[in-house]
Amino acid sequence: MNPPRPAEPDTRHDLGWTPIAEEAERAARVLHPEANQLPRPHRRRVLTVANQKGGVGKTTSAVNLAAALAVHGLKTLVVDLDPQGNASTALNVDHRSGTPSVYEVLLGEVSLADAAAVSEQSPNLYCVPATIDLAGAEIELVSMSARESRLKEALTSEAIDQIGVDYIFIDCPPSLGLLTVNAMVAAQEVLIPIQCEYYALEGLGQLLSNIDLVQRHLNPELAVSTILLTMYDGRTKLADQVTNEVRNHFGDTVLKTVIPRSVKVSEAPGYGQTVLAYDPGSRGAMSYMDAAREIAERGAKGSS
Numbered sequence: 001m002n003p004p005r006p007a008e009p010d011t012r013h014d015l016g017w018t019p020i021a022e023e024a025e026r027a028a029r030v031l032h033p034e035a036n037q038l039p040r041p042h043r044r045r046v047l048t049v050a051n052q053k054g055g056v057g058k059t060t061s062a063v064n065l066a067a068a069l070a071v072h073g074l075k076t077l078v079v080d081l082d083p084q085g086n087a088s089t090a091l092n093v094d095h096r097s098g099t100p101s102v103y104e105v106l107l108g109e110v111s112l113a114d115a116a117a118v119s120e121q122s123p124n125l126y127c128v129p130a131t132i133d134l135a136g137a138e139i140e141l142v143s144m145s146a147r148e149s150r151l152k153e154a155l156t157s158e159a160i161d162q163i164g165v166d167y168i169f170i171d172c173p174p175s176l177g178l179l180t181v182n183a184m185v186a187a188q189e190v191l192i193p194i195q196c197e198y199y200a201l202e203g204l205g206q207l208l209s210n211i212d213l214v215q216r217h218l219n220p221e222l223a224v225s226t227i228l229l230t231m232y233d234g235r236t237k238l239a240d241q242v243t244n245e246v247r248n249h250f251g252d253t254v255l256k257t258v259i260p261r262s263v264k265v266s267e268a269p270g271y272g273q274t275v276l277a278y279d280p281g282s283r284g285a286m287s288y289m290d291a292a293r294e295i296a297e298r299g300a301k302g303s304s
Ligand SMILES: Nc1ncnc2c1ncn2[C@@H]1O[C@H](COP(=O)(O)OP(=O)(O)OP(=O)(O)O)[C@@H](O)[C@H]1O
Pocket: 053, 054, 055, 056, 057, 058, 059, 060, 061, 082, 084, 086, 172, 173, 174, 230, 231, 232, 259, 260, 261, 262, 263, 265, 266, 267, 269, 284
């Protein structure tokens, strides 16, 4: 019989590692993001946040990821392309009828910079709001020339340079209509939020084939770069099943960070705030910070 081996020294402990120390370090990162700048992307990134399924966390993810990048020093723009105007509400940006908005930008009447308002959440965070006027755009666009590429025409390098942003998130409505097509034509990347729920994967095939069509006919650069699992509820087996299925199917495209279901996340827009401003130490805020870090690190490597 072999003599018992001496116990392995616990190096983590020797180095002063404890779960509380790790948590404290994480909280410090969240509460003092300015001390933890994220790398700038190797080139400007335009991400369309799309899923024709309603209520899966498109808007919540667009505004909170944008806010997380902004508080880490990266200039970021959210384009609210949903007539519901939820992203504009969450960022507390004026979006009453008559305000220069994405609608006038699509019509070519107002430049991107003139429609972009700075959000009070961060001087690095801008939003092109959506007003109720956008509700008619889906139909009005049908008869317009270059109807699929109106947003792309507005998002020229010069126009973006005027605002000077590194990241643009386009928040899509829950449909695959012309507004979403405009977003896909204007972007290089699609970010798909998937809710950890039973019907989450239904309709995903249709979304992917639409992305494929746009990629083949209108925007060869387009690719699904990022999948984000949202509203994860650790108490249910179902959430794990969905998570595993999505990871098996999409591999590394899926961010390691999963956004938990959290009351703070759902309360924040009611105060015109992102969860980062509303409760920076909450699990919801921390997970959006972690997801933003993953996105930024992928962008800096150029692997996106
Ligand atoms: N992690 C979360 N925890 C709890 N509630 C959440 C979370 N993420 C989103 N919600 C809530 O779920 C609802 C739907 O989220 P959200 O509006 O972001 O989805 P959406 O995909 O943009 O919806 P729509 O398709 O209508 O545009 C909102 O009430 C939001 O506050």
